[in-house]
Amino acid sequence: MRALSIDDGTLTIVERATPLPESGKVLVAVAGAGLNGADMMQRRGLYPAPPGWPEDVPGLEFSGTIEAIGPDVTGWSIGDRVMGIVGGGAQATHVITDATTLMRVPESVDLVTAGGFPEAFTTAYDAIVNQGFLLPGERLLVTGAAGGVGTAAIQIGRLLGAQVTACVRDLSRRDDLIALGAASVVDPDGVIDVGPFDVVIELVGAQSLTNGVLRSLAEFARVVVIGVGGGAKAEVNLLGLMASRATITGSTLRARDVEEKSQIAAAMADRLIPALANGDIIIPVVARYGLDQAEAAYGRFVEGAKFGKIILQV
Numbered sequence: 001m002r003a004l005s006i007d008d009g010t011l012t013i014v015e016r017a018t019p020l021p022e023s024g025k026v027l028v029a030v031a032g033a034g035l036n037g038a039d040m041m042q043r044r045g046l047y048p049a050p051p052g053w054p055e056d057v058p059g060l061e062f063s064g065t066i067e068a069i070g071p072d073v074t075g076w077s078i079g080d081r082v083m084g085i086v087g088g089g090a091q092a093t094h095v096i097t098d099a100t101t102l103m104r105v106p107e108s109v110d111l112v113t114a115g116g117f118p119e120a121f122t123t124a125y126d127a128i129v130n131q132g133f134l135l136p137g138e139r140l141l142v143t144g145a146a147g148g149v150g151t152a153a154i155q156i157g158r159l160l161g162a163q164v165t166a167c168v169r170d171l172s173r174r175d176d177l178i179a180l181g182a183a184s185v186v187d188p189d190g191v192i193d194v195g196p197f198d199v200v201i202e203l204v205g206a207q208s209l210t211n212g213v214l215r216s217l218a219e220f221a222r223v224v225v226i227g228v229g230g231g232a233k234a235e236v237n238l239l240g241l242m243a244s245r246a247t248i249t250g251s252t253l254r255a256r257d258v259e260e261k262s263q264i265a266a267a268m269a270d271r272l273i274p275a276l277a278n279g280d281i282i283i284p285v286v287a288r289y290g291l292d293q294a295e296a297a298y299g300r301f302v303e304g305a306k307f308g309k310i311i312l313q314v
């Protein structure tokens with residue numbers, strides 16, 4: 001197999017022996033692998049893979065077809081079109097993963113494009129449903145809304161019956177965000193004018209929290225911090241928090257155990273995959289690059305100003 005490898009910050013393509021799946025695992029021939037902020041951090045030596053995952057091969061999500069099946073796997077066959085999240089190693093021609101964490105790629109969805117679904121939509125789904133406890137009719141604010149997780153969160157919020165506000169730096173994205181399901185689109189300075197919110201998916205971090213989010217919370221609001229590109233340390237007015245009886249929580253996905261990842265995959269198979277199959281949910285893609293164009297793909301990711309996902313086509 002061929003894999004992208006991070007060697008002291010440099011991206012190279014390496015040849016490796018293709019592994020055989022052990023009990024409960026499958027070998028997937030990768031078709032698409034979405035890029036994520038975590039890959040950029042891993043490249044800079046700031047986000048090592050959790051134990052048990054390839055140390056030098058980045059990639060938290062993939063789509064592809066099952067090429068080999070280990071013992072004790074039920075429900076999957078060779079050739080099945082699948083996608084899923086992994087702790088690392090997805091940016092390669094092959095990846096080994098736990099069969100219970102797989103999701104099926106609907107026939108109506110392009111297989112390479114599906115490589116941009118798992119990480120963004122799993123993160124957004126878990127944040128909104130399992131951490132934010134969003135109820136139908138509630139007011140949901142998504143900050144950093146034009147990126148991979150943001151465009152997923154808008155669509156999931158709309159699907160679950162929320163009134164969604166998208167917060168972005170570049171308001172020229174308004175029409176695209178409204179097409180995904182945002183009821184209103186604001187820039188960071190406009191958040192206070194359109195609040196309060198019951199649930200906030202905070203994808204930017206400290207800068208956004210202190211700029212307006214913490215002053216825009218409804219009673220019993222839940223703020224779920226998922227990204228800290230805009231700073232990890234914020235000054236919080238605790239009196240304001242007491243008055244609103246709000247909760248601030250945070251979450252990461254990568255280091256979770258197989259059982260938790262399997263549970264989320266099963267919930268998404270029930271609640272999101274049918275919507276993906278019938279086109280009610282889409283995977284916005286900025287650009288695709290070949291595996292050997294990884295340098296350009298990573299460069300495009302850090303440039304920012306994206307609408308949706310960048311995908312390595314393997």
Ligand SMILES: NC(=O)c1ccc[n+]([C@@H]2O[C@H](COP(=O)([O-])OP(=O)(O)OC[C@H]3O[C@@H](n4cnc5c(N)ncnc54)[C@H](OP(=O)(O)O)[C@@H]3O)[C@@H](O)[C@H]2O)c1
Nearest residue numbers: 037123144146147148149226227230251252253304305306
């Ligand atoms: N906790 C987890 O398990 C988990 C999982 C996945 C992702 N994440 C994190 O969640 C965040 C979003 O992920 P993603 O995949 O959606 O990333 P992305 O595609 O790069 O999107 C990030 C978005 O945030 C905006 N943004 C960045 N800095 C900003 C700032 N200072 N003020 C306002 N907007 C800002 C960007 O706007 P511009 O286009 O204007 O640059 C972009 O639209 C990242 O920090 C990522 O590392 C966490």
